[in-house]
Amino acid sequence: MIKRVYNLAITSLLLGLFTTAIAAAELPDDNTIKPFTAIYDMYRQGDKLGQGSRIMTSLGDNNFSIELTSNIEWLIFSDRRSELSIFNYVDGKVSPLSYSYERSGTGSDKELTIEFRQNKDLIVKPEAKESPDKWEDGWLDEMSLHVQIQADLIAGKTAFEYSLISNRGTLRTYKLEVIGHEIISTGLGRFNAVKVARVYDKQKFYAQHAYGLFQS
Structure with a gap:
């Protein structure tokens, strides 16, 4: 079976200084997804700043969880984050059930939870000024988005x-938009990566790229 790593240009900026890695797992012969655990180091200009993890777990009945944690220390700056999404996955479609986000460290701490209820009510706590009160089929959260990209x-x-x-x-x-391919080197060898970029209306491609490897 051929292994590929997808390189996605959706980066999550940590106070404008750091990026987290997004990647895809070993590709199966169909459009199923597989649980995995990925542990990775985070660097800035060659200096190791901390470590992160990304874990997807099967919960049974076509339900999964995907969790991201990161812990960064740099000079007097610190940033600790965790995100957890629980979602349903059937025939290549991700349907989120709930999402939680926590951030602590330098600056203001933050917590947020989202419930995607079966009656289409959307419960966001704390509610933002522009938070919708209903959700539509196909909507995602910050973490289930990564799984849907992988499936697509x-x-x-x-x-x-x-x-x-x-x-x-x-x-x-x-x-x-897929913009090409690139060979990347990892501790497990060289992989043929598909490069994906975020498209903006005024600026076509986002300049920064993130690399990572999910292991099944």
């Missing part, structure tokens, strides 16, 4: 558009 790449898509409720509690739209 496995299905062979090359252009994507997603609506999601952000960790600010507001509705956002992401447009992505």
